[in-house]
Amino acid sequence: xxxxTQPEKLLSVFKGAPVELKCNYSYSGSPExxxxxxxxxxxxxxxxxxxxxxxxxxxxxxxxxxETSFHLKKPxxxxxxxxMYYCALMETGTYKYIFGTGTRLKVLA
Amino acid sequence: xAGVIQSPRHEVTEMGQEVTLRxxxxxxxxxxxxxxxxxxxxxxxxxxxxxxxxxxxxxMPEDRFSAKMPNASFSTLKIQPSEPRDSAVYFCxxxxxxxxxxxxYFGPGTRLTVL
Numbered sequence: 001x002x003x004x005t006q007p008e009k010l011l012s013v014f015k016g017a018p019v020e021l022k023c024n025y026s027y028s029g030s031p032e033x034x035x036x037x038x039x040x041x042x043x044x045x046x047x048x049x050x051x052x053x054x055x056x057x058x059x060x061x062x063x064x065x066x067e068t069s070f071h072l073k074k075p076x077x078x079x080x081x082x083x084m085y086y087c088a089l090m091e092t093g094t095y096k097y098i099f100g101t102g103t104r105l106k107v108l109a
Numbered sequence: 110x111a112g113v114i115q116s117p118r119h120e121v122t123e124m125g126q127e128v129t130l131r132x133x134x135x136x137x138x139x140x141x142x143x144x145x146x147x148x149x150x151x152x153x154x155x156x157x158x159x160x161x162x163x164x165x166x167x168x169m170p171e172d173r174f175s176a177k178m179p180n181a182s183f184s185t186l187k188i189q190p191s192e193p194r195d196s197a198v199y200f201c202x203x204x205x206x207x208x209x210x211x212x213x214y215f216g217p218g219t220r221l222t223v224l
Contacts, residue, residue, distance in 0.1 A: 006151075036213075043112070044152075044200065044215040086152055095140060095204070096165055097213060101151030 002027050004089050006100035013077050014108050021072040021103045023061075023087030032090040033070040035061055036099075039083045047072075047085070057081070077107045113216035115201050121222045127189040130219045133182055134203030142213065143176055143186050144200040152200070158184065191223045 003026040013019050025031055035047040048056045050063040050070060061072045070087060087100040114133040122128055134141045142157040156166040158178045166176070173192070178184040188195055198220050202213040 043217055044202075046212045049212075094164070095159070095211070096157060097142065097154060099144075099152040099154070 002089060002091065002098050004087050004098050004100040006085075006087055006103050008103045009101070010104045010106065012106045012108060015079055016076050019074050019077045019081070019105065019107075021085050021087075021105065023070045023072065023100060025068050025070065025087075025089050027068075027089055027091075029092055031063075032092060033061075033063055034088045034090065034097075035059070035070075035072050036086045036088055037083050038086070044086070077105075079107045079109060081105060082107045113201055113203055113214055115199075115216035115219050117219060118217060119220050119222075121224065122191055123224050124192055125190045126223075127187065128191045128195075128221060128223075130186040130199050130201075130221070132184045132186070132201030132216060134184070134201070135205075135214055136182065138203035138205045138214070139181070140204045140211075141178060141184050142202040142204075143184070144202065146198040146200060146218070155186070188221075191221075193223045196221055196223050 005024045007022055033050040036044050037047040038044040048054055059072055059074045061070050063070050082105055084102050084104050086102045089098045113135055116131045140159050143155040145153050145155055153168055155168045156176045157164055161178045174188055176186045198218045200218045201216045204211045204213045
């Protein structure tokens with residue numbers, strides 16, 4: 001069955017430290033993967049998608065098909081990165097999204 | 110563009126009452142999604158529509174939940190009768206699905222509390 005797993009509910013790091021939010025997926029086809037972010041009092045919004053291979057707000061994510069992972073990384077965390085992060089998989093053809101349970105990132109001063 | 114609009118933003122009701130949540134997708138978008146967010150289970154897809162037709166309602170928890178999309182600019186999610194365990198934030202999202210990786214645009218959510 002298709003599944004997205006985010007093993008950490010909460011991740012706390014100090015400002016300036018590297019951060020990695022883990023995401024593993026289970027999907028029989030070729031996945032389309034995304035990271036969505038929800039800042040306090042704001043709407044859930046797209047952060048980045050793997051197909052674009054882009055860096056947004058210093059975050060990057062590399063699709064590792066061998067390990068079925070799509071971890072989100074940033075070399076130097078900032079306080080404004082504190083938010084809820086969701087990894088998501090889109091089923092090709094149906095456009096149905098499957099979200100992970102989310103990881104709350106707290107960046108401490 | 111105001112984006113996806115949801116109403117009400119907050120709803121407090123008593124167990125057994127009927128609750129109706131409303132969503133207006135972004136104009137031109139042809140897909141609409143209803144999600145439920147809880148601390149324990151994160152973001153769960155309840156149902157989604159494509160061109161106003163329900164495609165997958167496998168996430169709807171029980172028969173107490175129903176959703177409709179009478180036209181391209183309006184959808185409702187109804188819970189009847191409501192129970193305390195239905196308390197959650199309910200999000201509506203829309204997308205255009207004109208490309209392989211179309212972004213989902215989320216509404217602000219409706220925070221439902223069932224007493």
